[in-house]
Amino acid sequence: MGRKRTKSGKIRLAEVAELAGVSPITASRFFRNPEALSVAKRTRVESAAKELGYVPNLAARALASQRTEVIGVLIPSLTNNVFSDVLRGIYDASEGGRYSIQLSNTRYSILQEEKLLRLFLAQKPAGLIVTGIDQTEESRAMLEAADCPIVQIMEIGPNPVDMMIGFSHYEAARAAIAHLFGQGHRKVGFVGARMDPRVQRRLDGYVSAMKDASLFEQRLVVTTATPTSVTLGGALFTDLLAREPDLDAVFCANDDLALGVLFECRRREIAVPEQIAIVGFNDLEFMASAVPTLTSVRTNRYEMGRTAATMLIEAIDGRRPEQPVLDLGFKVIERQSSSARRSDSRPAASGAGTANKMVALPSSHD
Amino acid sequence: MGRKRTKSGKIRLAEVAELAGVSPITASRFFRNPEALSVAKRTRVESAAKELGYVPNLAARALASQRTEVIGVLIPSLTNNVFSDVLRGIYDASEGGRYSIQLSNTRYSILQEEKLLRLFLAQKPAGLIVTGIDQTEESRAMLEAADCPIVQIMEIGPNPVDMMIGFSHYEAARAAIAHLFGQGHRKVGFVGARMDPRVQRRLDGYVSAMKDASLFEQRLVVTTATPTSVTLGGALFTDLLAREPDLDAVFCANDDLALGVLFECRRREIAVPEQIAIVGFNDLEFMASAVPTLTSVRTNRYEMGRTAATMLIEAIDGRRPEQPVLDLGFKVIERQSSSARRSDSRPAASGAGTANKMVALPSSHD
DNA sequence: GTCGTTGCTGGTAGCGCTGTCAACGTTCCT
DNA sequence: AGGAACGTTGACAGCGCTACCAGCAACGAC
Known part of the structure; x- marks a missing residue:
C-alpha cells in the first residue's frame, strides 16, 4: 500500500x-x-x-486553481477609530466564509497604496477593498485591469472602478453647517487635522456652505497635516480663537478634535454652547456621553465595512449587486453642544445621549 | 521554443x-x-x-516548501483601542519583510480562539502571536505541539508556551492603588467592564492592595460583562456612588470608563479631584488633555506589538532572543485627577499633560 | 432502436516552486 | 601530490490540489 x-x-x-x-x-x-x-x-x-x-491545503488549491481566496483590504490607518469600525464590519462579514482578509496600511500615501496594490494583484486576490477615490493614475489602471471585483469604500464619487460604498463628505459637512446656521450661529470656524482627501472634502463642504451664506472668511479655517488627536483639537482651537475671538461655533473635522475643543473651552471657562457651539464628525461613542453632550455627524462605518465585504463576496461568487454604488448617507445628531444661540442656557436634564434629535439625509440632494 | x-x-x-x-x-x-x-x-x-x-508565486512556494510566510495573530477585539495600538506595532514591524499578517478576532472567547488556532495551524504558519495566557487545554496542547515560534502578548505569567511579552496587570493595578493611597485616598472604588482575564487580574491587584491596607469592601467593586464604553463608565460610577456615597476615589479598569466617570462627576457637580479622585488604565491620548487631566497607568502597547513581531520574525529566521520573556512594565502617570486629598484645589496652570510626574516600575517585585 | 442530451464520475496532466542529492571546481591541509 | 573540505551549481522529483476532457449510464425524442 x-x-x-x-x-x-x-x-x-x-x-x-x-x-x-x-x-x-x-x-x-x-x-x-x-x-x-x-x-x-x-x-x-x-x-x-x-x-x-x-x-x-490552501496553497495547493491556490496553485492549481490559479486564484486565491484572499480579500485584500487597503486602508490608510490602523490608529484611526474610524477605520477600526470599518474593519470590524469587514471581518464580521467575512467570518465563517471561505475568504480570508489580507490587510495593508497605506499610511495615507497614494504611492504606498500603489506599491501595495501591485503586491496584492500579483497574488491574484479574489477581491479587493480600497479606501477612497483618489488613487494614482497607475493604481487606477491596475484596478481597472484587475480581474476581480473591487469595492471602493468611505466615500462616493463619479466613475467607480467597480463597486462603491460610502457617503458624501461634502454634503455631510454642508448639513452640519446648515444645522449650525439653523441654530442661529454665524461665525463658524473649521478645525481640521491630517487633511486626507475626505477631510478635505468636508472642508470644501464647509467653505461652500459658508460662501452660500456670504459668511466665509479664510481666517476661520485652521488646519494642519499633523495626525489628529484630542490634544491637537485644543491647540488648533487656541489658534482659531487667537485669529477670531468673536467665534460663534466650531465645526471639527472629527470627534477627537471636537473633544479637544470642548476641553479647551472648559480650561478657558468658555460656556458651551452658550458662548461657543461645537459640532464634530463621525459620532463616536463618547460624544453622547460628554458634558455637554456633543453634536456630531453620524456615519455608518461598521455598516460600510460589513456591506462592502458582503457585496464583494457576493460579486466574487458571481452574484453582482443590482446597485453597485451605495450611498449610506449620514445623520446630523443634534445634541447640547450646538443648541440654539441666545436661548437661555438650559443645563443637561439627566443623562447622556438622551432624546437626540436626528436629521437623516442621504448624501445626494433630493 | x-x-x-x-x-x-x-x-x-x-x-x-x-x-x-x-x-x-x-x-x-x-x-x-x-x-x-x-x-x-x-x-x-x-x-x-x-x-x-x-x-x-507565494502559493507555489508554500506548496513546495511546506510552509507559509504567514504570521497568524489572534486578538480578542478589533474595537478596543488597546489592540489597535498593538496591531499597529505588529504591522509596522512586519512591513517590508517577507512575512504577511493574518489577523483573527476571538471575540474574547477561548473556544473561538481554539477553533481559529486549529484553522491557523493547519496552514502551517511561520509564526503565531496569541493574546494572553488563558488558553483552553486543547489550545495549549496545540500551541506546544506547533512547530513554529509563538509569542504570547499583553501580559506575562508563568509557563510561557514559547516567548512572552507584556506586563503584570496585577502589579500595575497595585501600583495605581498605592499611588492613590500615597495621595491620601482611602475609600477607593473599582469600576470594570468586559472583565476579560487581564481586567480580572487588575481587579485582583486592586483587591490585594486594598486588603493589604485593610480597606477592602466588596461593595466598592462594580463590574459588568458588558463591553466597555465611556457611557458605561458613567453608569457604573452611578451604581458605585449609590452603594458608597462617601467614596474618595475610583480606579477604572480602562480609560474609557475613566472618561465616563469624569463626565458623570461633571454632570453631578462633583469636583475632581477635590471630592473624588479618578485613575484610569492604559493612558490613551485624551487622558492628558481632559479637564482636569486624568491620571492613568501607561502601558506600552505599540512597543509590545512591535517587539512581539520583531522577536517572532527573528525566531522564525533562526535567531531566538536570549530573553524569551519580556516584561515591558508600566508607569503610573500622575495627573490632576488624583492629586492629593485635602490639598487646596490648585487648578490647571496651563495646558494639557504638562509636567507629568512618572513612576516607572517593572511588573515584577524588586 | 438510434441518436442526442444530461448528470455524474474519473484519468491525466500540470500549477510554479523548492528539497534533496549529486557533481563540479577550487582551495587548503597533511 | 593526494585527499578532504568547501563553495557553488544543477537535475530531478514532487508538494496537494484542480482544470480539462473523456467516459459512462440513464433517459427522452424521433
Missing part, C-alpha cells in the same frame, strides 16, 4: 477520497460545488472528511 | 533564470539565500528579475 500520509502527517484529499470510496477529483468537487455530486457520494465524502479531520 | 509564459501572462522563475543564464534552482536560491550565490550570478539574477518585473 502506497504512501498514506504526507510527510507532515496531514490528511490529504486523496485519503478522504479513499475512505469515501470515490476518486480524489470527486472529493475535491464536494468542497467546491457539492450540488454536482449525487446525494450518496456527497454524504460519504462529508463523513469521511469529518472522520479524518480533513483541512484543505 | 517551449512555453514562455504561464497562462495568466505572469513571469515565472524559469523566465528569470533563462534571462540570467542560470538554472531555475539557482534563481530560486537568489530569493531565499542570496549569499549562497557567487557575486556574478547574484547580480545577473537580480537584474533579470528586475527587468522582467518578477513577483514570486
Whole structure:
C-alpha cells in the first residue's frame, strides 16, 4: 500500500477520497460545488472528511486553481477609530466564509497604496477593498485591469472602478453647517487635522456652505497635516480663537478634535454652547456621553465595512449587486453642544445621549 | 521554443533564470539565500528579475516548501483601542519583510480562539502571536505541539508556551492603588467592564492592595460583562456612588470608563479631584488633555506589538532572543485627577499633560 | 432502436516552486 | 601530490490540489 500520509502527517484529499470510496477529483468537487455530486457520494465524502479531520491545503488549491481566496483590504490607518469600525464590519462579514482578509496600511500615501496594490494583484486576490477615490493614475489602471471585483469604500464619487460604498463628505459637512446656521450661529470656524482627501472634502463642504451664506472668511479655517488627536483639537482651537475671538461655533473635522475643543473651552471657562457651539464628525461613542453632550455627524462605518465585504463576496461568487454604488448617507445628531444661540442656557436634564434629535439625509440632494 | 509564459501572462522563475543564464534552482536560491550565490550570478539574477518585473508565486512556494510566510495573530477585539495600538506595532514591524499578517478576532472567547488556532495551524504558519495566557487545554496542547515560534502578548505569567511579552496587570493595578493611597485616598472604588482575564487580574491587584491596607469592601467593586464604553463608565460610577456615597476615589479598569466617570462627576457637580479622585488604565491620548487631566497607568502597547513581531520574525529566521520573556512594565502617570486629598484645589496652570510626574516600575517585585 | 442530451464520475496532466542529492571546481591541509 | 573540505551549481522529483476532457449510464425524442 502506497504512501498514506504526507510527510507532515496531514490528511490529504486523496485519503478522504479513499475512505469515501470515490476518486480524489470527486472529493475535491464536494468542497467546491457539492450540488454536482449525487446525494450518496456527497454524504460519504462529508463523513469521511469529518472522520479524518480533513483541512484543505490552501496553497495547493491556490496553485492549481490559479486564484486565491484572499480579500485584500487597503486602508490608510490602523490608529484611526474610524477605520477600526470599518474593519470590524469587514471581518464580521467575512467570518465563517471561505475568504480570508489580507490587510495593508497605506499610511495615507497614494504611492504606498500603489506599491501595495501591485503586491496584492500579483497574488491574484479574489477581491479587493480600497479606501477612497483618489488613487494614482497607475493604481487606477491596475484596478481597472484587475480581474476581480473591487469595492471602493468611505466615500462616493463619479466613475467607480467597480463597486462603491460610502457617503458624501461634502454634503455631510454642508448639513452640519446648515444645522449650525439653523441654530442661529454665524461665525463658524473649521478645525481640521491630517487633511486626507475626505477631510478635505468636508472642508470644501464647509467653505461652500459658508460662501452660500456670504459668511466665509479664510481666517476661520485652521488646519494642519499633523495626525489628529484630542490634544491637537485644543491647540488648533487656541489658534482659531487667537485669529477670531468673536467665534460663534466650531465645526471639527472629527470627534477627537471636537473633544479637544470642548476641553479647551472648559480650561478657558468658555460656556458651551452658550458662548461657543461645537459640532464634530463621525459620532463616536463618547460624544453622547460628554458634558455637554456633543453634536456630531453620524456615519455608518461598521455598516460600510460589513456591506462592502458582503457585496464583494457576493460579486466574487458571481452574484453582482443590482446597485453597485451605495450611498449610506449620514445623520446630523443634534445634541447640547450646538443648541440654539441666545436661548437661555438650559443645563443637561439627566443623562447622556438622551432624546437626540436626528436629521437623516442621504448624501445626494433630493 | 517551449512555453514562455504561464497562462495568466505572469513571469515565472524559469523566465528569470533563462534571462540570467542560470538554472531555475539557482534563481530560486537568489530569493531565499542570496549569499549562497557567487557575486556574478547574484547580480545577473537580480537584474533579470528586475527587468522582467518578477513577483514570486507565494502559493507555489508554500506548496513546495511546506510552509507559509504567514504570521497568524489572534486578538480578542478589533474595537478596543488597546489592540489597535498593538496591531499597529505588529504591522509596522512586519512591513517590508517577507512575512504577511493574518489577523483573527476571538471575540474574547477561548473556544473561538481554539477553533481559529486549529484553522491557523493547519496552514502551517511561520509564526503565531496569541493574546494572553488563558488558553483552553486543547489550545495549549496545540500551541506546544506547533512547530513554529509563538509569542504570547499583553501580559506575562508563568509557563510561557514559547516567548512572552507584556506586563503584570496585577502589579500595575497595585501600583495605581498605592499611588492613590500615597495621595491620601482611602475609600477607593473599582469600576470594570468586559472583565476579560487581564481586567480580572487588575481587579485582583486592586483587591490585594486594598486588603493589604485593610480597606477592602466588596461593595466598592462594580463590574459588568458588558463591553466597555465611556457611557458605561458613567453608569457604573452611578451604581458605585449609590452603594458608597462617601467614596474618595475610583480606579477604572480602562480609560474609557475613566472618561465616563469624569463626565458623570461633571454632570453631578462633583469636583475632581477635590471630592473624588479618578485613575484610569492604559493612558490613551485624551487622558492628558481632559479637564482636569486624568491620571492613568501607561502601558506600552505599540512597543509590545512591535517587539512581539520583531522577536517572532527573528525566531522564525533562526535567531531566538536570549530573553524569551519580556516584561515591558508600566508607569503610573500622575495627573490632576488624583492629586492629593485635602490639598487646596490648585487648578490647571496651563495646558494639557504638562509636567507629568512618572513612576516607572517593572511588573515584577524588586 | 438510434441518436442526442444530461448528470455524474474519473484519468491525466500540470500549477510554479523548492528539497534533496549529486557533481563540479577550487582551495587548503597533511 | 593526494585527499578532504568547501563553495557553488544543477537535475530531478514532487508538494496537494484542480482544470480539462473523456467516459459512462440513464433517459427522452424521433
